[in-house]
Amino acid sequence: QSALTQPPSASGSPGQSVTISCTGTSSDVGAYDYVSWYQQHPGKAPKLMIYEVNKRPSGVPDRFTGSKSGNTASLTVSGLQAEDEADYYCASHAGGGIVIFGGGTRLTVL
């Protein structure tokens, strides 16, 4: 059960779009449509932003979209805003009731 692979950093200017990737294997991301994404601001608890690859919980702006192709999931943040600057983590079901997280990506709004 190795951690999912995310780029350590990503950045974009206000109004632009940025995509964060999350690469797993055929035993986790590629096997299940149970990929979720979490946003974490410094000193705060994580917040669920996307679940089941592309579904948004109530209250999450539609600027946040999720997708998956093969063993790689992606989170796209469109129309970047200053408050989107945070750490983002992907997670996936890995069989047997186990969940694994990615290493996290720090998103900077330039």
Place this chain on the structure above:
Amino acid sequence: QVHLEESGGGLVKPGGSLRLSCAASGFTFTDYSMSWIRQAPGKGLEWLSCVSPGNKHAMYADPLRGRLSVSRDDAKRSVFLQIDNLRAEDTAVYYCATENYFKSDYWGRGTLVTVSS
């Protein structure tokens, strides 16, 4: 309003044990499995364990299997995590969270565990 509050963290010596608690309110507790997730200082999130309603099923991350024991008391709306043989690398903020179809909808604020002599 959903509220999760962890407790039981603190300073522990290497080799010691700790029992963390999480009190839940604001939702139907028995509708959710409950998970524990930790975050070492400056590091990423690590899923540790999950327990289903009624303690019917308990799952553990492989690296820590054998040192963790998760349980819940549905009548008291609480979930617990026992960690044995603590090591310096167990130093982290430990979060409890609801888990529903492998997503964590709601999180507590976490409790800090520091393992040091």
